Amino acid sequence: MSVKISMKDVAKEAGVSVSTVSRVLNNGKYVTDETKNKVNTAVKKLNYRPNVIARGLRTQKTNSVGLILPDITNEFFGKLAKSIEEKLNEHNINLLLCNSNENPKIEKNYIEALLDKSVDGLIFISSGFDENLDLFPEDLPVVVIDRRPSADRNIYFISSENKKGGYLATKHLIENGCRDILMLKDEKLVSPMNERLLGYQAALRDYNIDFRPEYIIKSKIDLKEIKEKILKIHNKIKFDGIFAGADRLAIGAIRTLSKLGYQIPADIQIVGFDNIPFAKYYNPSITTIAQQIDKIGHKSAELIIELINNKNMGQADSFYFPVYLIKRESTT
Amino acid sequence: MSVKISMKDVAKEAGVSVSTVSRVLNNGKYVTDETKNKVNTAVKKLNYRPNVIARGLRTQKTNSVGLILPDITNEFFGKLAKSIEEKLNEHNINLLLCNSNENPKIEKNYIEALLDKSVDGLIFISSGFDENLDLFPEDLPVVVIDRRPSADRNIYFISSENKKGGYLATKHLIENGCRDILMLKDEKLVSPMNERLLGYQAALRDYNIDFRPEYIIKSKIDLKEIKEKILKIHNKIKFDGIFAGADRLAIGAIRTLSKLGYQIPADIQIVGFDNIPFAKYYNPSITTIAQQIDKIGHKSAELIIELINNKNMGQADSFYFPVYLIKRESTT
Incomplete structure (x- = not known):
């Protein structure tokens, strides 16, 4: 006759949670002496064998x-x-x-x-x-x-589908009449942003627009840094569209260009990426590539x-x- | 002659990290047999006594x-x-x-x-x-x-200093000519928002403006919910100023009021709270109470x-x- 006593039984007997029993049996940290006594009394009463189980615990899931x-x-x-x-x-x-x-x-x-x-x-x-x-x-x-x-x-x-996202964004700008399209991208070599760039290039190619490396603006995904980058290039490069590889970059760009007197979208159209909650509530609201x-x-x-x-x-x-x-x- | 052998010595001898030694000695999870062998060989060679130390480990800091x-x-x-x-x-x-x-x-x-x-x-x-x-x-x-x-x-x-923040925001609106000031606040009874409300009430009192409970608009800190609340009340209550208890509420309110045709700040002035990064980059940029x-x-x-x-x-x-x-x- 060997009914297997579980930690749950001990917990019930001691009137504490399973998690507390586990803590008492394993390291004794974060338990009062009173609780320890309760658990140990229950262990004795039920003849629960903590050592055997404790070994089991170690390979057990931690959830x-x-x-x-x-x-x-x-x-x-x-x-x-x-x-x-x-x-x-x-x-x-x-x-x-x-x-x-x-x-x-x-x-x-x-x-x-x-x-x-x-x-x-x-x-x-x-x-x-x-x-x-x-x-x-x-x-x-x-x-x-x-x-x-x-x-x-x-x-x-x-x-x-990051490449497809870059393609859709750029295609939308081209079909809306844009020909000089900046892409704002993270300076890091991480795959999503690079695939968005590939999509941007593929769309330009499909519409017979030359790819110009100086139209790729690299910036951390940071509002202040993208502002500085835009301030630096806005009167050096001519552009009528922006594909921003992240909504945060789109927001930094719109704000900066608005302050410079550009009308969005009349002068410059912008597409973001991610569909963060603020994209919908920005002034103007931001056309974006939604990720699910x-x-x-x-x-x-x-x-x-x-x-x-x-x-x-x-x-x-x-x-x-x-x-x-x-x-x-x-x-x- | 009893030099105390540490886990660090074992790690060095075995050519693995201290963290790996600890894992081998404690539960053997996430280590290859090869690594286990290396560690156990080092333990034997150095005559390291894992049991004694293992007990120590249990009350040791986990950093x-x-x-x-x-x-x-x-x-x-x-x-x-x-x-x-x-x-x-x-x-x-x-x-x-x-x-x-x-x-x-x-x-x-x-x-x-x-x-x-x-x-x-x-x-x-x-x-x-x-x-x-x-x-x-x-x-x-x-x-x-x-x-x-x-x-x-x-x-x-x-x-x-949340109460002071509510006071400063409301005082600023009053000194700018606002007399009918909404407060947007979380519907939950958590202390920061309640203190901001106390500050709002104190400022009204100091400037002899009556407090009207219907001017307190409760909403989750959620863009969509605050939009719905604003849509519901904007033509029922007359207001020329808003103290938003969180910048996210301010953004939802500005966007909604702009779409309804109100000019910010000409028709309605708004102060937010928190100084989240987007507050500075919103169109218009948002006057706010900065928390450090x-x-x-x-x-x-x-x-x-x-x-x-x-x-x-x-x-x-x-x-x-x-x-x-x-x-x-x-x-x-």
């Missing part, structure tokens, strides 16, 4: 997933984190968020820290330096979003759960979510 | 701090998280971020999860329900920011470090950082 992202103040990543979390919470999994601040050294620290915390899996938006992917143990479930690692890695990857942030977030969460439950999924897949243009006031 | 905040997509909290992290990173402490989504049940889960991960301390921005503060073990270093818990709790608290987000973030980080290193700091202090008005185009 936590880590998310490392490059910039917590970027609306796109904030919204993405929120939708990943919504889906994980439905499955009672906690999300531990870490902000690498676009810094590979900090990113490395966070990967180590999350491994030390025994997260069940990791969702990763890279700071752009592939080397840190080498830190992932082979048996750790990993899903990479947004910024694609080099092709030879067998890793699950989720992103948007919620779908990307939910898919990442579902995929990591699947990988945690069934580690041998074979060859890793990539998923690309469709993008679409939302026409607003910043284009005619 | 991680948890931050629970209510809305990751709110620019104010994003910027705050970033500055907390900057300061903690200087001290080689990792920050694990959790988004409660303004939901006390999720918040409770995250408090338990972070305790399970043995964070050294917790920085907490409440979803507004004091009950969850009861979950904190007495010996856990805790700093609460922004939303004040009830006065009888002995807990460190950091915030802005970086100072609040850095102080929180410094305080939690102090509490971790010296738990008995006696009676807990409160810190209130000054706010100031930044005049921009949304007021005359």
Whole structure:
């Protein structure tokens, strides 16, 4: 007759949560002496064998997933984190968020820290330096979003159709009559922005417009820096359209050009990217390429759960979510 | 002759990181057999006694701090998280971020999860329900920011001079000629917004303007909801000024009123709160009450470090950082 006593039984007997029992049995941190006594009394009474179970605990799931992202103040990543979390919470999994601040050294620290915390899996938006992917143990479930690692890695990857987005934005500007189109892009060599650039170039080609490298304006995704870049070039280069690779860049550009006396969209038309909430509420509202942030977030969460439950999924897949243009006031 | 062998020595001998040694000795998760062998060989060679040390490890610091905040997509909290992290990173402490989504049940889960991960301390921005503060073990270093818990709790608290901010905003509008001033505020009963309301009322009183409860418009800090609220009241209530308790509310209001044909600031003047980056780059740029987000973030980080290193700091202090008005185009 050996009924298996579980930690849940101990928790019930002691009148505390399972989590508290686990803390008492594992390290005794953050529990009062009174609670410790309650738990230990319950353990004795039920003849629960913590040592045996404790060993089991170590390979047990922690019901936590880590998310490392490059910039917590970027609306796109904030919204993405929120939708990943919504889906994980439905499955009672906690999300531990870490902000690498676009810094590979900090990113490395966070990967180590999350491994030390025994997260069940990791969702990763890279700071752009592939080397840190080498830190992932082979048996750790990993899903990479947004910024694609080099092709030879067998890793699950989720992103948007970025090239198509760049194409749609540029095509829209050309069909609205623009011929001298700037592209504003991140100075970093991360894949989404480069694919948007490829889309921009492809559209120019299809409409027989020459690509001119000086029409690519590089800037951090930062309001102040894009303002300075626009101030520097606006009377040196002639342009009637702007494809901004991020809505934040579009906002910085519109504000700066408005202050210089340009009419948006009469003088210069602008298309952004991401469809952050402010794009719709800006003056003028911003035509943009919408990414399906919620779908990307939910898919990442579902995929990591699947990988945690069934580690041998074979060859890793990539998923690309469709993008679409939302026409607003910043284009005619 | 007993030289104390440390985990660092083992790491060096095995040619792996300390963190890897710790993982091998503690749970064996996320390490290849090859690495395990290397570490175990080094342990034997150096006669390192992992059991003794392992016990020590359990009460050892983890160099991680948890931050629970209510809305990751709110620019104010994003910027705050970033500055907390900057300061903690200087001290080689990792920050694990959790988004409660303004939901006390999720918040409770995250408090338990972070305790399970043995964070050294917790920085907490409440979803507004004091009950969850009861979950904190007495010996856990805790700093609460922004939303004040009830006065009888002995807990460190950091915030802005919110009442003064509400006063400054309203005074500015009155001195610019406004007499019928709306206040837009969060519908939740959290302390910062209520203090801003007290400041608004105090300014009205000082200038002999009657307080009218129907001039308080409650809305989530959400662009769409504030738009709907403005659409509902704009031709029912006469107003020439708006004090928005958050810049996001100011943006939603300006956009909606502009579309209705009102001139900002000629017809209606608006003051926001927080000084989020977009406030300066909106069309028109937004007069706002600036919170010193970086100072609040850095102080929180410094305080939690102090509490971790010296738990008995006696009676807990409160810190209130000054706010100031930044005049921009949304007021005359």
